[in-house]
Amino acid sequence: MAYSPAIGGYMYKVGDQFQITIEKMANRGKGLGRINDQVVFVPYSAPQDVLMVKATKVSKNFIDAEIVEIVKGSELRVKPACVYFSECGGCHFQHLAYSTQVTIKDQLVKETLSRALGPIDEKVFLSPIASPLEWNYRNRIQVHIENNQVGFNKRNSNTIVPIENCKIAEPALNKALTELKNTDAVKNAEKIELLIDKNLQVHQRDLNSQGQPVMFSQVNRFANQLLVDSVVEKVVRFQPKAKVYDFYSGDGNFLAAISKKLPKNEIVGIELNPGLVRLGRKEIAEQKLNANYVQSSVENYLETVSLNATDTVLLDPPRTGCDPKAMFVLGSSARKKVVYISCEPTTLARDLRLLKETAVKWGLSLRLETVQTLDMFPQTEHVETVVEFSIDKIDTHTTTH
Template identity: 25%
Template sequence: MTRKHKPYPILENVEIEAIAAEGKCLFHHEDKVVFVPFCVPGDIVDIQITRKKHSFMEGRVIKFIQYSKVRTTPMCSHFGICGGCKWQNLPYEEQLKAKQQQVFDQLTRIGKIELPEINPILGSVKTSEYRNKLEFGCANKRWYTQEEINAMPPREEGKEGNLNESAIGFHITGAFDKIYPIKKCWLMDDFHNSIRNEIQRYAKETGMTFYDIRAQHGLLRDIMMRNSNTGEFMVLIQFHYDVEGDEDRAKALLEHVADKFPEITSLIYVDNQKGNDTFGDLELTTFKGTDFIYETMEDLKFKVGPKSFYQTNTDQAYHLYSVARDFANLSGNELVYDLYTGTGTIANFVAHKAKKVIGIEYVPEAIEDAKVNSEVNNITNTLFYAGDMKDILTDDFIAEHGHPDIIITDPPRAGMHQDVVDVILNAAPKRIVYVSCNPATQARDLALMDAEYKVAKVQPVDMFPHTPHVENVVLLEKK
């Protein structure tokens, strides 16, 4: 028999004090910090406590008593529900201040290393429609807000009503099996909204089943869209064939999308029978057009496939990579190692200023794209290798290919493996340029290299407006 705890208290007329991690804000109550989403410093609110821990609590706003002067009106009608853009109610200038502070706090508190003055953050060129990639889940159960549920007519006894309506949209935090339907997302070119909404309309009208993640059946499973600054558009639809005729139904949808939206230059699909939505290990089929699109940067072209990693904010990626290239300070005679090279964007971007660039990346398809990108751009001084970084980048590898003068590293959010750090230290390059999408793990790695390298420059770059995420570029110089 489970013990029922007392309802958590409601705290009235509290003032939100500051911005916290993960897009939340905070205030202090008695001896604890209370974290609250979807508010801004200066708001005076009533808070329902939802979770209690030894050193902190979590809550949600149940009533706004007075709005803060440091606040703006969110542009998206889904704000506060889908959870993707948690800072849309915060003016962009305030977002940048918070991200600047986040970089400072994490490098000092976690890294505990000597730092130069941190450069002012580079704000994003665009603050809406800035992404070149989005993924949407398809589910046979949609999420309903409490307001939507309250507005529904009473259900007849013995009937479920319409609470299992299918939807295409984003997962709600804490509800892995439900999707909140998105009518308009402001993060990508508006054309993608037309495609997504039409797929949903057609699928429902034709009786197509939507995926049930618990039972693992249902035909329409996931949609990924990419666009590029060359005007190309890619759509990848994941299906889950369950019964006879599903493949025909899937192709009918693809045909409808191709006819309705001739602007799509790359229409791809896959039958994914796995327990998750990842498709890196699956064979994809091109239904229409090519299996890639091109991005451009300066005078370079980059081939981007459905499995390729490419920075999702194209305009801002140029500024990020320009910072990395400036920090590398190449003269034309250096051997450069580009770790976690993706599709070779940084490697090819700096190649004309280096003697030779060696790129390493885990995803084989991305490495193939990196090689093609060098060929397309007539770059002959790059070499690319695919495999796990800690397995490829070894002392033997460096002995064979040469000791790097410069290492540029752009690892995933988890940062670098200890073995990779050790090999970098043994290689002893003159300079290391560390590009990070997670200053916390970057700070940890900087501390591991602090005995041999000093931090010479720090440049935060905002790639994701309206979210708490921030990129940071650090220049390390040999002591």
């Protein structure tokens, strides 16, 4: 280790060990500490941990490190419930009490949005919603198979960790996992998905021979109902008189529920995946709902229609966020009600910043009305966020509150 005036501090290399104190949690489920003013990220750490760590990646701006020794553990630490924790890459927060996890995720969303948009009125942030279940909530898992061993990948690795059961999977999936090990699938497959459908039936799918599944469902059906209720309440409270557009509508997680509450409104779902469109249309037909699907990318669809300011817009994109073209269109004119449902705070912040910048160019402003996190993924770094906002004339409100 040597001092480098060029980068204003000490230079470290992979393998170097040093002691740090974790200041807070950062994105990707890692704790943040510092050594000689250089930021260090450490997985499986907790705020106020004093740790001896080893550098695993060194760059100009930060160091990734792993725990060598817990010199003094944080009072926030609890004993992980799973014997595979920190070896299997599926969970990130089992060493923290669940209430602490919810608070940390909520704070990370606040910090991420504030960095992107500037100061936000605290009144905008609603209390976070916890999952009804901390354990055994997942209705879908993907297991890897190699040399007759079945398990999950290690964190940032393709190495398999053999498992007997998963603490966050529903009991029916763990039963199916046990049965799977006694079938020929272990000899022939490399990656298998086990999932529970809406009728609570367990299905098995060979992802190598059959490809990725057509269907997509939220992995936590217990928390998903809370999410749907929250989104529907925001739409119905607005009492829209015009259309409701459900962009990235999937198989209709929100569309069907909104249509039931607003039977006289025209509800339009826009989804690119043809398999999900088929499932959504089938659901609409079976329930005789006043809604319809358009198979299209969101950005292409927005080029063909002219949305009214009174139309309600729902955005529920994948983890990668919305296409920039869609943000340019939506940010270029007034919107009375937009609800953005996100499973990735960083892409949510990016998209809202682009909306804000686009709105300003058109003499408009982005007004955040409510922001609320909902923990769909206990024991992991992931969190769902629902943001309710409008786009108004620039002299009506400030840009973020």
